[in-house]
Amino acid sequence: MPSSGHTDYLGLPQWLVTDHPQMPDDLNRSFAAIDTYAAGRRLQTYTALDQLGLSGLVTTAQVCAAMPPCSKLVLRNILADANRIADAPYDWVMVTITRPGISSDCKCAAESLDGTDRWEGIYSQESVPAFGGWAKTIGITAMISNSSMDNYTAPGDYQCPANEVAGTITNIPSPSAGLLEVRDLGGTIFQRYTVFTGNTIYMRYKPNWGDCAWDYWRRVCRDDDIGSWTPYLYSDGGTAGGYSKQYGMYIKLGNLVIAWATLQLSSKGNLSGGVSIRGLPYPRAASTQGYYAGFAGYNNLSGVGPISLELSGAGSGPDSANISWLYYYNNGSVASVQGSHFGDATAIEGATWIYLTN
Amino acid sequence: MKLNIHGHVVDADDPRITYTIDRATQSAACIVAALEGATHREALANSPQGRARLAQYPQHAQDLLVPGIWGDAPTIEDPEPPQPPDPPEPQPDPTARIAELEQQVADLTAAIERGISL
Numbered sequence: 295m296p297s298s299g300h301t302d303y304l305g306l307p308q309w310l311v312t313d314h315p316q317m318p319d320d321l322n323r324s325f326a327a328i329d330t331y332a333a334g335r336r337l338q339t340y341t342a343l344d345q346l347g348l349s350g351l352v353t354t355a356q357v358c359a360a361m362p363p364c365s366k367l368v369l370r371n372i373l374a375d376a377n378r379i380a381d382a383p384y385d386w387v388m389v390t391i392t393r394p395g396i397s398s399d400c401k402c403a404a405e406s407l408d409g410t411d412r413w414e415g416i417y418s419q420e421s422v423p424a425f426g427g428w429a430k431t432i433g434i435t436a437m438i439s440n441s442s443m444d445n446y447t448a449p450g451d452y453q454c455p456a457n458e459v460a461g462t463i464t465n466i467p468s469p470s471a472g473l474l475e476v477r478d479l480g481g482t483i484f485q486r487y488t489v490f491t492g493n494t495i496y497m498r499y500k501p502n503w504g505d506c507a508w509d510y511w512r513r514v515c516r517d518d519d520i521g522s523w524t525p526y527l528y529s530d531g532g533t534a535g536g537y538s539k540q541y542g543m544y545i546k547l548g549n550l551v552i553a554w555a556t557l558q559l560s561s562k563g564n565l566s567g568g569v570s571i572r573g574l575p576y577p578r579a580a581s582t583q584g585y586y587a588g589f590a591g592y593n594n595l596s597g598v599g600p601i602s603l604e605l606s607g608a609g610s611g612p613d614s615a616n617i618s619w620l621y622y623y624n625n626g627s628v629a630s631v632q633g634s635h636f637g638d639a640t641a642i643e644g645a646t647w648i649y650l651t652n
Numbered sequence: 653m654k655l656n657i658h659g660h661v662v663d664a665d666d667p668r669i670t671y672t673i674d675r676a677t678q679s680a681a682c683i684v685a686a687l688e689g690a691t692h693r694e695a696l697a698n699s700p701q702g703r704a705r706l707a708q709y710p711q712h713a714q715d716l717l718v719p720g721i722w723g724d725a726p727t728i729e730d731p732e733p734p735q736p737p738d739p740p741e742p743q744p745d746p747t748a749r750i751a752e753l754e755q756q757v758a759d760l761t762a763a764i765e766r767g768i769s770l
């Protein structure tokens with residue numbers, strides 16, 4: 295016999311939802327969906343663990359399991375329930391656990407006093423374990439002067455606000471302000487430090503076995519540390535008429551640039567006078583002592599000996615050097631490669647530069 | 653102007669290329685071109701030749717530097733190109749040199765003969 299009761303939230307006769315034999319299934323499901331929607335708007339709220347029948351120390355999973363469908367638990371640690379959830383984040387001031395429907399899924403959230411730290415977790419009986427743990431989602435702790443990077447081991451994010459502070463922190467990979475991210479994976483601590491200027495990233499870790507010390511910092515190679523460039527020949531008389539090969543690659547490690555290129559002319563064009571290779575990916579640092587920064591093989595380049603590559607540049611600024619002249623030894627002295635040495639099929643192959651940039 | 657970006661030769665004004673600048677100062681900058689995750693770069697000086705090279709990039713790439721950072725005029729000069737090697741000094745005529753040596757031999761021979769006769 296159908297019930298004469300009502301659904302919890304809309305006041306609809308309960309038999310419509312559950313046990314009327316003539317009610318089409320589609321309609322029954324529609325009512326159920328409406329009821330669930332309504333449930334989200336009318337959650338039963340609890341403010342203490344004992345209201346859920348819990349006593350003593352409990353885990354987050356136990357709290358979630360005790361939550362009835364369509365309920366919400368809001369705890370503030372200034373009340374008697376402070377510290378009763380054993381695995382809650384250590385400095386939370388408010389925990390909210392929501393079970394929005396009839397399934398077991400609960401969304402858990404915790405916040406710190408100043409609202410800058412927040413943790414979240416999901417509980418679901420369909421998962422193993424049902425509660426995967428609390429994960430810190432936001433919140434940045436300021437790093438302090440004269441501290442050691444070795445001591446930032448608690449998972450979380452830390453900010454070094456200024457270069458002046460960074461300069462006092464020991465074992466920091468760069469004396470520059472930045473963001474430190476710390477993660478703990480089974481006792482192994484991972485640190486990643488991102489410098490604010492230039493987005494230079496360093497990483498290291500401390501294994502959890504034995505008495506292993508911190509590994510040394512390694513700078514992370516970024517996509518743009520490895521790339522391509524397009525070399526081209528330039529002379530005061532004009533440029534080359536065309537190329538059948540024209541490509542270059544580079545690797546940048548810190549301030550060290552290793553670049554290489556191959557060029558082959560399809561037409562000499564207007565090359566005359568001193569010839570340079572241009573298009574280098576990074577300017578040469580003014581402090582670079584290796585003025586002759588590379589060498590090159592060649593083919594169909596008449597009247598010259600082995601080629602060395604001199605890095606020069608426009609002006610005298612610290613970062614304006616981006617031109618590579620071609621030189622060779624001529625009767626014991628160095629002479630520049632001229633456009634007259636080139637032919638229509640000249641190739642410069644495997645030209646390689648190793649130099650410092652700023 | 654063609655760019656070879658990781659083996660893909662494309663026109664500099666290919667709309668798929670995204671341009672940014674790096675290490676920009678009043679005297680130099682790097683033009684960074686990104687195409688489908690690959691990076692290409694070129695260092696340019698704010699010199700007459702450097703600005704001429706920049707002018708071969710599409711307008712929206714030039715706008716990243718000019719006039720905001722580089723201003724309306726070059727701030728540095730281009731270097732002087734290296735000079736060609738000095739021409740070799742002229743060598744004496746080998747025939748004349750042989751005649752000169754032959755004359756020296758004849759003179760020495762004559763001097764020896766005079767010494768023997770003494």
